[in-house]
Amino acid sequence: MHEEASTQDLKERLALIESMIAEGRQRTQSWGWVFLLWGVAYYVAIGWSTLGRDLSVWGSGHNWAWPITMSAAFILTMIIGIRKGRGQPVTTAGRAIPAIWICVGISMFLLFPALAVNGRLDEHVFVALVGAMLGTANGASGIILRWKWQFLCAVVWWVTSAVACFGSITQLTVVFLTAIFLCQIVFGICTMILEARRRAHRGVIHA
Amino acid sequence: MPELPELNPVVHGKLRLAVLSLLTTVEEAEFTWLRGRTGSTDGNLGAQLAKLEEAGYVAVEKKFVQRKPQTIYRMTEEGRRALAEYVQALKQLLGTAIGA
Numbered sequence: 001m002h003e004e005a006s007t008q009d010l011k012e013r014l015a016l017i018e019s020m021i022a023e024g025r026q027r028t029q030s031w032g033w034v035f036l037l038w039g040v041a042y043y044v045a046i047g048w049s050t051l052g053r054d055l056s057v058w059g060s061g062h063n064w065a066w067p068i069t070m071s072a073a074f075i076l077t078m079i080i081g082i083r084k085g086r087g088q089p090v091t092t093a094g095r096a097i098p099a100i101w102i103c104v105g106i107s108m109f110l111l112f113p114a115l116a117v118n119g120r121l122d123e124h125v126f127v128a129l130v131g132a133m134l135g136t137a138n139g140a141s142g143i144i145l146r147w148k149w150q151f152l153c154a155v156v157w158w159v160t161s162a163v164a165c166f167g168s169i170t171q172l173t174v175v176f177l178t179a180i181f182l183c184q185i186v187f188g189i190c191t192m193i194l195e196a197r198r199r200a201h202r203g204v205i206h207a
Numbered sequence: 208m209p210e211l212p213e214l215n216p217v218v219h220g221k222l223r224l225a226v227l228s229l230l231t232t233v234e235e236a237e238f239t240w241l242r243g244r245t246g247s248t249d250g251n252l253g254a255q256l257a258k259l260e261e262a263g264y265v266a267v268e269k270k271f272v273q274r275k276p277q278t279i280y281r282m283t284e285e286g287r288r289a290l291a292e293y294v295q296a297l298k299q300l301l302g303t304a305i306g307a
Binding site for chain 2: 007010011013014016017020021023024025086087088089090091092205
């Protein structure tokens with residue numbers, strides 16, 4: 001067999017193995033839309049809860065704004081995620097990352113209503129907990145994917161979480177809205193652009 | 208002079224080699240994902256996968272998900288061994304060719 005195979009052909013085979021392994025390891029699922037969707041959902045919830053009120057009381061406004069918006073975002077994420085996930089390969093990282101986000105989501109869905117019912121949830125506690133949890137999920141995902149931009153989002157959320165413990169509600173609102181804009185809206189759109197570019201760069205291999 | 212290794216003809220085919228390399232990176236993959244990654248046609252990919260299955264290098268599972276047929280492929284231990292041996296042989300041949 002090797003008698004017919006030229007050195008060039010052998011090099012091509014080795015390059016093909018390397019390129020296919022790199023291709024297989026690339027993140028194939030599109031997740032940019034999730035960040036964008038949740039960023040918009042946070043803005044909708046904040047806007048709804050402050051309808052007819054001052055922005056400095058966004059946490060104590062319409063009581064159903066957050067539960068309804070977050071539940072709607074969750075249902076949408078599940079429906080679109082299941083549809084988009086069809087045909088994707090099973091990988092260890094592919095199972096680990098959704099697991100982190102699902103567990104963080106469950107923690108939030110249990111903790112916030114419980115704190116709200118007890119009257120122990122104010123704007124500072126809310127932003128501090130959201131920041132810490134989103135920092136954890138983004139940080140873990142960034143480390144698994146070795147993606148510095150996602151890890152940078154984690155840093156922004158961690159800083160937001162710490163800053164939320166200080167200052168006035170107006171300052172807190174500005175910090176929270178900025179973190180949402182950077183880590184959900186901007187990060188989501190940039191990720192979607194990168195994913196679209198990656199999809200456009202595909203080659204063809206013949207037998 | 209040491210004897211030159213033989214290249215496994217089943218692994219050597221370009222598309223089969225691409226499929227095996229892709230399958231090393233995942234636990235399991237659907238036919239459509241492999242087709243998308245390799246950019247090959249249904250017929251060509253199906254024929255090459257059948258050869259790999261015949262050689263025992265990939266395992267196939269057919270199932271229905273929401274009434275739609277799905278064909279899942281995963282690499283067998285034998286397949287991993289064959290690819291590792293192929294890479295070793297390839298490197299050895301290239302080393303010999305470069306050294307000559």
